Amino acid sequence: MMATDGITNPFPGLRSFESNESDRFFGRDLQIQDILSKLKDNRFISVLGTSGSGKSSLVKGGVLPRLSKGKEEDWSIRLMRPENQPLQNLARQLAQMGKLDVPDEDAEEYIMALLMRSRMGLVQVVEEMKLGASDRVLMVVDQFEELFRYRKEERAQKSEDSLSAKFVNLLLEATGQRKVPIYVMLTMRSDFLSDCTDFHGLPEAINDGQYLIPRMTHTELRQVITGPMQQYGYPISNVLVNRLLYDLGSSMDQLPILQHALMRTWDYWRQYEANAEPMGILHYEAIGTMSQALSSHADEAFHELDEEHQRVCKRVFQALTQIGKEGRGIRRPTPLWQLCDIANAKPWEVVAVAEKF
Numbered sequence: 390m391m392a393t394d395g396i397t398n399p400f401p402g403l404r405s406f407e408s409n410e411s412d413r414f415f416g417r418d419l420q421i422q423d424i425l426s427k428l429k430d431n432r433f434i435s436v437l438g439t440s441g442s443g444k445s446s447l448v449k450g451g452v453l454p455r456l457s458k459g460k461e462e463d464w465s466i467r468l469m470r471p472e473n474q475p476l477q478n479l480a481r482q483l484a485q486m487g488k489l490d491v492p493d494e495d496a497e498e499y500i501m502a503l504l505m506r507s508r509m510g511l512v513q514v515v516e517e518m519k520l521g522a523s524d525r526v527l528m529v530v531d532q533f534e535e536l537f538r539y540r541k542e543e544r545a546q547k548s549e550d551s552l553s554a555k556f557v558n559l560l561l562e563a564t565g566q567r568k569v570p571i572y573v574m575l576t577m578r579s580d581f582l583s584d585c586t587d588f589h590g591l592p593e594a595i596n597d598g599q600y601l602i603p604r605m606t607h608t609e610l611r612q613v614i615t616g617p618m619q620q621y622g623y624p625i626s627n628v629l630v631n632r633l634l635y636d637l638g639s640s641m642d643q644l645p646i647l648q649h650a651l652m653r654t655w656d657y658w659r660q661y662e663a664n665a666e667p668m669g670i671l672h673y674e675a676i677g678t679m680s681q682a683l684s685s686h687a688d689e690a691f692h693e694l695d696e697e698h699q700r701v702c703k704r705v706f707q708a709l710t711q712i713g714k715e716g717r718g719i720r721r722p723t724p725l726w727q728l729c730d731i732a733n734a735k736p737w738e739v740v741a742v743a744e745k746f
């Protein structure tokens with residue numbers, strides 16, 4: 390998030406909302422209510438939708454903050470992504486709860502051993518935590534589809550023991566019992582739904598507790614634009630709001646682009662207007678409107694790099710995106726050392742390039 394004059398931009402741009410940003414998260418009240426009520430009946434909930442439809446934001450910026458505020462139930466929420474090490478990431482999140490009778494420095498290893506030993510590993514770990522009657526543990530697995538790429542790599546390495554299947558089994562066993570209060574919520578791109586059939590029991594669990602994220606209505610989109618501005622007392626012209634809604638059309642894929650354009654327009658407005666005028670059409674046009682905002686921002690960032698860094702930049706972007714057989718792009722979490730290897734660059738050069746974007 391960019392700060393101008395020490396004031397923070399209320400629009401996150403291309404990234405998803407975080408759980409500490411619920412004050413600027415708008416337009417999803419009905420969906421939050423729906424998911425919360427689903428959670429009463431199901432311990433395994435999957436939030437599904439197309440790429441960029443707002444799954445992670447809805448869960449992190451909308452649902453989780455409401456849960457932690459509950460009174461009858463005391464939620465311990467852990468948030469993870471599978472990345473290249475789903476089991477370790479799960480163990481780390483559980484260890485960070487600090488509720489086991491094990492020294493902090495040994496907790497992760499201790500948990501990992503339990504998780505590896507049996508399908509009931511996650512249940513056992515939570516059972517050993519000293520939880521009160523109202524305590525609930527919610528493990529949120531964001532970008533669950535990363536697990537399918539991980540599984541393919543595992544297969545390519547002909548690994549004997551499938552850690553991806555172990556990970557899924559742990560989640561399924563934990564949510565299929567009622568002895569300890571474990572809940573799982575995952576976000577996953579709907580175009581990966583069929584990959585779930587690769588894991589025993591996963592399709593059934595998904596069928597029981599799925600939530601397909603709906604397209605935002607005109608009114609909700611209006612809230613997305615005006616809500617964060619009103620929240621911080623920033624004026625925005627009605628003409629701009631209507632223009633944004635018009636430019637958005639009926640396409641759902643535009644949410645990231647709208648968000649990026651709002652972030653850029655706000656930065657421009659703060660920099661050049663110092664609040665004399667409400668944020669308006671002039672500022673929006675100055676950043677190239679929705680049709681240009683993204684490419685001009687990327688071009689600006691790319692051209693600010695010298696020739697050597699531009700080379701590093703191209704290699705890094707190629708490494709971070711994997712195009713599947715069906716032409717679906719999928720994020721490929723890649724450790725820094727590997728990016729350095731691929732781009733033949735030093736760690737600080739890769740970091741400098743990434744920070745430009």
Ligand SMILES: Nc1ncnc2c1ncn2[C@@H]1O[C@H](COP(=O)(O)OP(=O)(O)OP(=O)(O)O)[C@@H](O)[C@H]1O
Pocket residue numbers: 401402403404405406414415416417438439440441442443444445446447532576578613644645646648649
């Ligand atoms: N309620 C909202 N209000 C404003 N912007 C939103 C909202 N929800 C999502 N966005 C924006 O839409 C974009 C996509 O959001 P997010 O990353 O949450 O989607 P996603 O479905 O998880 O994407 P992916 O398929 O890449 O995981 C981001 O730019 C985010 O800031």
Ligand SMILES: [Mg+2]
Pocket residue numbers: 405444445446531532576
């Ligand atoms: Mg996401």
